Amino acid sequence: xxxxxxxxxxxxxxxxxxxxxxxxxxxxxxxxxxxxxxxxxxxxxxxxxxxxxxxxxxxxxxxxxxxxxxxxxxxxxxxxxxxxxxxxxxxxxxxxxxxxxxxxxxxxxxxxxxxxxxxxxxxxxxxxxxxxxxxxxxxxxxxxxxxxxxxxxxxxxxxxxxxxxxxxxxxxxxxxxxxxxxxxxxxxxxxxxxxxxxxxxxxxxxxxxxxxxxxxxxxxxxxxxxxxxxxxxxxxxxxxxxxxxxxxxxxxxxxxxxxxxxxxxxxxxxxxxxxxxxxxxxxxxxxxxxxxxxxxx
Numbered sequence: 001x002x003x004x005x006x007x008x009x010x011x012x013x014x015x016x017x018x019x020x021x022x023x024x025x026x027x028x029x030x031x032x033x034x035x036x037x038x039x040x041x042x043x044x045x046x047x048x049x050x051x052x053x054x055x056x057x058x059x060x061x062x063x064x065x066x067x068x069x070x071x072x073x074x075x076x077x078x079x080x081x082x083x084x085x086x087x088x089x090x091x092x093x094x095x096x097x098x099x100x101x102x103x104x105x106x107x108x109x110x111x112x113x114x115x116x117x118x119x120x121x122x123x124x125x126x127x128x129x130x131x132x133x134x135x136x137x138x139x140x141x142x143x144x145x146x147x148x149x150x151x152x153x154x155x156x157x158x159x160x161x162x163x164x165x166x167x168x169x170x171x172x173x174x175x176x177x178x179x180x181x182x183x184x185x186x187x188x189x190x191x192x193x194x195x196x197x198x199x200x201x202x203x204x205x206x207x208x209x210x211x212x213x214x215x216x217x218x219x220x221x222x223x224x225x226x227x228x229x230x231x232x233x234x235x236x237x238x239x240x241x242x243x244x245x246x247x248x249x250x251x252x253x254x255x256x257x258x259x260x261x262x263x264x265x266x267x268x269x270x271x272x273x274x275x276x277x278x279x280x281x282x283x284x285x286x287x288x289x290x291x292x293x294x295x296x297x
Contacts, residue, residue: 006047008080011073013040014052018070019135019142022059044069067162074143096125097285100136101149104230105273107253110149113292120292124285133159140166140278146286149293152272153215159276166276169290171297174248176269178214178261179233182241187259194265201242203233212244215269234258247271273297 016026017037027034052066062070101110106128114126129145136148137159149171150159159166164263178197180186186196197214202221205211206228208287213221224242227233233244238257248271251260265268273288282290 010040010044015142019138097289098145099128099147100145102151104148112296117292137199150274150278169275172273173270179237179246182257182259191262203225203242205243
């Protein structure tokens with residue numbers, strides 16, 4: 001069987017598996033059973049005459065052949081989707097841009113950038129999705145988004161080691177700060193020393209518990225609560241449930257009852273916001289959106 005005989009369904013399933021990292025996650029998104037996803041992958045590997053995925057205990061990883069198929073599949077599927085939109089009377093691919101963003105970017109920057117783009121280029125359609133930086137990196141590789149707003153912490157390394165490398169633009173470098181209840185002893189101050197953070201009660205991220213904790217503390221932190229949503233964490237801070245770290249960019253939108261303070265001493269904790277893309281040059285809609293995002297950082 002020649003690769004020309006591959007089905008679009010198999011390519012879509014493969015792209016979803018590559019993006020989600022597991023067969024189970026892909027099956028949930030697609031509404032398939034896991035066995036159906038496995039059959040589609042197996043059929044694609046038979047046609048390719050090569051193993052495309054390495055099955056591991058923590059999910060799957062693309063083989064060199066898998067990277068080749070994914071890169072080409074993303075282009076083919078994008079063109080098919082653009083044709084469908086054009087035939088339906090919707091904007092073709094040239095008028096649509098897909099953006100992925102890490103959670104706190106949606107609090108201020110993403111809405112402002114989309115609003116500004118709507119005023120200046122109303123014909124451009126922006127489709128967005130929230131996700132962790134690791135998931136967005138996979139989505140860029142899979143071709144399901146065109147641009148990604150990614151968060152990075154020191155040491156600043158490439159987001160992955162695959163080729164071709166992502167194109168990136170550093171939009172901002174901001175200092176990590178501390179969110180505390182207004183009624184907390186820290187709440188009446190502009191800054192605290194790092195030594196004063198010992199034995200505090202912390203609210204951490206549910207997806208990665210190191211998020212929400214001040215980096216480099218020389219003790220086992222007391223984590224009382226975890227939450228997936230940043231607004232939920234800040235609401236718990238307002239209720240006096242603990243303290244958490246916060247990006248400086250969120251300072252304008254914290255809820256009542258929360259104070260933002262600086263931390264003195266220790267290493268300077270910088271958080272970097274990066275705009276990343278894979279295809280170069282960017283399409284005109286993607287380039288316009290990138291400009292709008294940069295203007296609001």
